[in-house]
Amino acid sequence: MKNKSFLLRLVSLVVIVAALLAYNGVTASRLEAEEEAAQAVASALSNADTSTVDSGSEGDSTPTEPAGLYKDGTYEGEAQGYGGPVRVSVVVSGGNITSVAVLSHSGEDEAYYSMAEKIIPNVISSQSTAVDTASGATFSSNGILNAVDKALEGAVN
Amino acid sequence: MARELKKVTPATPPAPVPNRTFSDYLNFEEQLPKKKQKQVRTWVRTAIQVLFFLFLPSAYSSAFNGVKYLFTQVGAGAVIEWTPFVAILVVLLVYTILFGRFFCGYACAFGSLGDWLFALQKYIAKKTGKKPKQLSRTTAKSLAGVKYVVLTAIVVLCFTGLYGKLTGWNPWDAFSMLHARNFRLGKHVVALVLLLLLMVGMAFEERFFCKFLCPMGAVFSLMPTLPFFSLFRTRKDCLNKCSACTKVCPADIELPNSGTLSVRGECFQCGRCAGGCPKTNIHCGVSGKTEKGKRRLKGNELWFVVLRAALLLGLFLWLGV
16 A cells, blocks of 8 residues: 555544534534623623612712722833833723733744734733733743833832 | 867867757756756755744744644633634645645754754864764664654643643743843753753754654654655666665655655655756656656756745745744
8 A cells, every 4th residue: 555654644634624623613602602601690690789789889880999000191111022122001091901002022923923912902801910821922922911010010009 | 280280170160059948947057067066956955044044933833833722722622713823834734735844944943953053063073084973774763753752742731731831941942032132041941951952963963853853843744745746766767776865865765656645754855865866766746757858847956946935935924924
């Protein structure tokens, strides 16, 4: 069988690709279903809540609550990425981090940087730089996170 | 007197103008003497390697990050997204299925580093007259299996989620940090030591890392490479007991006979065998059945090398490597 090595490889590759695609399809629909279930639970809970603790939710909306850790303003910070400094600008408003913009990242490889920048929404949603780094793009991720930390040093209340 | 006259006369009639075709111009290097041909090929290859080394050193790690990402996601039960790493991996695998491991032979920064260290060692050995001991070819062949163990180990670590917890050991990280002139290697001492050990290996055994240890190389060599641009020899035309191609091969390959679909996953497409064959009997599968006397694609033509390199470069620029 002189063609065995080729055919064996071809079949294995097709099987692996098919398995990954099938896996992805199943996982995507499973995660979607889980999310829907979680949303249904959350909305049921909040419906139950509104009737009983009305006064409490009013208290939440007052602007004087100690929501923010930081002073409002725009801050810049810089830290070492993979191949050079990464500069970011962080906007704090209402005491919260509302945006993180990367001003320069000239030393980062493009593919790595585009993976690393995906962690920025996590920083904003968790209001913290203690988020997971993008897998495979640790250096660039840490560059962004450390630069945000540096920027926020000047914003601490 | 007569003798002198005779010497002058041949110069007077105009030299016959060779009837050159387009393909003669395209393959201009074949008109050069054999030694010069070899030099030109070496220089073109080195130039391509330098170009990729300087400007696209991370292609290898990006593609392998794609492999690690796939298994990390599956292990964590998360969806696989079309990230830049996955895109680079898929494109590079398709390219390899079509052209073989041209990437390894011409574009991988680690492979090029190995070639240069080995060339340096050979140069020093020539100057000093001391030849270091070589691994026996049977040992080399069995060591080639180690890279599949490395690949399996990394894949398992990714799948179980342990890979992310290991830092500071990856020699490629140390290499890429040094390449980016980032010398904060405090946390990467182990990686640096491993890198230095690999470099010693690279200097004494040609393509040490690629042949024995590279997990991406293991993935490449498992690909069903199509026969069109893979190398074959027409065995019946070979000189009796000649093994010039295997002797000159950095991966010790015995080329398959033409007309088969045999895959030589260890081949880096360096093309040295095609140049070294005394019968010019090595050729790509695409033209395996051409009648005798007609030109066959040998795989080491300069235009074909440059074309493949340009295609790879274009793909990498498009993908933003």
